[in-house]
Amino acid sequence: MRHVIIGAGISGTTAAEELRKLDETAEIVLIGEEHEVIYSRVLLPHYAKGIVSREKIFLKKETWYLDKNIEWLCGVRCEEIDTVNRFVTISDGREIPYDKLLITTGAEIQTLPYDGENVCYFQTLGDTEHLIARMASCSGRGVVYGGSFIASELIDLFVHRGMSTVAAFRGPWMFSRILDAESGALVTTHLKRVGVDVRPGSETPESVGVTPDDVVAVGVGIAPELGWVRDAGIETGRGILTNARLETNVADVYAAGDIAEFDDLVVGRRVMAGNWPSAVMQGRVAARNMAGANEEFQNVSSYATNLAGLDIIAVGDTDRAASDSTVIVGSASAGGVTQLFVRSGKLVGATLVGRNHDRKAVTDGIKAGLAVGDVKLQ
Numbered sequence: 001m002r003h004v005i006i007g008a009g010i011s012g013t014t015a016a017e018e019l020r021k022l023d024e025t026a027e028i029v030l031i032g033e034e035h036e037v038i039y040s041r042v043l044l045p046h047y048a049k050g051i052v053s054r055e056k057i058f059l060k061k062e063t064w065y066l067d068k069n070i071e072w073l074c075g076v077r078c079e080e081i082d083t084v085n086r087f088v089t090i091s092d093g094r095e096i097p098y099d100k101l102l103i104t105t106g107a108e109i110q111t112l113p114y115d116g117e118n119v120c121y122f123q124t125l126g127d128t129e130h131l132i133a134r135m136a137s138c139s140g141r142g143v144v145y146g147g148s149f150i151a152s153e154l155i156d157l158f159v160h161r162g163m164s165t166v167a168a169f170r171g172p173w174m175f176s177r178i179l180d181a182e183s184g185a186l187v188t189t190h191l192k193r194v195g196v197d198v199r200p201g202s203e204t205p206e207s208v209g210v211t212p213d214d215v216v217a218v219g220v221g222i223a224p225e226l227g228w229v230r231d232a233g234i235e236t237g238r239g240i241l242t243n244a245r246l247e248t249n250v251a252d253v254y255a256a257g258d259i260a261e262f263d264d265l266v267v268g269r270r271v272m273a274g275n276w277p278s279a280v281m282q283g284r285v286a287a288r289n290m291a292g293a294n295e296e297f298q299n300v301s302s303y304a305t306n307l308a309g310l311d312i313i314a315v316g317d318t319d320r321a322a323s324d325s326t327v328i329v330g331s332a333s334a335g336g337v338t339q340l341f342v343r344s345g346k347l348v349g350a351t352l353v354g355r356n357h358d359r360k361a362v363t364d365g366i367k368a369g370l371a372v373g374d375v376k377l378q
């Protein structure tokens with residue numbers, strides 16, 4: 001059996017590791033665009049802060065691939081999939097045949113039509129090292145543009161480094177796609193309290209008057225690149241569409257991690273997870289199914305960040321447009337707000353700002369499909 005995995009990030013690498021555990025003799029090919037050994041993206045902010053050394057962010061040694069008899073093709077991009085003749089074409093022109101194929105290519109960062117040496121993104125190790133170099137030579141402010149989790153990491157980083165920090169974003173408050181006005185007010189008040197210059201309604205980074213001395217760090221979201229997948233006849237929506245077993249519409253082709261738009265059995269609709277634990281777990285489930293199991297992925301996903309001392313957590317399905325109603329618990333003035341997302345009478349998601357203590361109750365409530373009234377918050 002020949003397993004080919006496209007994308008050597010955490011989901012793909014976990015899948016390769018799991019496949020080797022399940023089958024000592026299978027051929028496993030792991031194709032990745034990046035040159036580095038697998039590293040933790042979650043640790044990149046800690047590396048940028050100087051809390052974690054460069055060597056600590058790597059999750060495997062270079063010899064690991066050889067030891068596990070995993071053929072690791074690094075620094076090459078998969079460009080085409082032929083699902084009829086079962087091979088993929090990579091950027092150096094080689095054609096790699098497969099029996100089972102897994103796509104774990106994650107998502108690409110959205111860029112702005114705004115360029116310059118002082119503009120930084122935050123997705124890869126290379127981005128992080130560029131950011132570190134810019135911060136070291138910066139004599140101006142740290143200007144963060146964007147209102148998402150990555151923007152939050154960037155603000156946290158600049159505040160941690162003691163830089164004069166600007167938070168500029170389009171919406172009325174940060175995380176306005178998922179947070180209600182009360183939660184948003186709490187985030188804004190907190191940012192101002194720690195000295196951040198908060199600029200809502202900013203259409204571009206330039207609208208805050210950027211100078212060449214500033215570091216401009218952009219975190220305006222990610223989106224998967226799907227053209228080459230679609231060309232192969234694989235169904236896509238916002239990501240690659242899969243069932244709960246992470247199978248696509250094409251036989252023996254699977255998707256996992258940030259690129260998968262999977263049938264989420266917990267919340268009852270197709271979603272994209274976009275977080276590290278789900279990418280790991282999906283890599284494992286996809287691998288087991290490639291090896292012949294019939295396993296469904298089930299997990300209440302969550303993403304937690306600490307924004308300069310304020311904990312912000314999203315649990316389950318936090319798409320406001322896909323919920324029937326929301327319930328707010330707590331208040332900005334009390335220092336904590338939990339927003340509960342309800343669909344068909346059941347709790348499907350929650351955002352917690354300054355209310356970590358609700359995390360277990362909402363996670364258990366989502367898992368059990370409880371009505372909001374049955375979720376016991378403190």
Ligand SMILES: Cc1cc2nc3c(=O)[nH]c(=O)nc-3n(C[C@H](O)[C@H](O)[C@H](O)COP(=O)(O)OP(=O)(O)OC[C@H]3O[C@@H](n4cnc5c(N)ncnc54)[C@H](O)[C@@H]3O)c2cc1C
Pocket residue numbers: 006007008009010011012031032033034041042043044045076077078079104105106107122123124150153256257258259274275276277279302303304
């Ligand atoms: C700075 C930062 C901090 C984060 N912090 C957290 C956190 O605290 N908690 C959390 O849960 N999540 C966090 N995340 C998100 C988390 O890292 C992702 O959800 C996770 O990495 C997704 O794993 P993946 O394997 O699906 O995709 P990725 O990690 O994106 O890996 C995909 C890989 O595929 C490669 N690739 C893409 N296209 C091709 C192609 N055509 N051919 C070959 N290779 C290709 C890419 O180069 C990449 O190496 C953070 C992300 C970043 C960037």
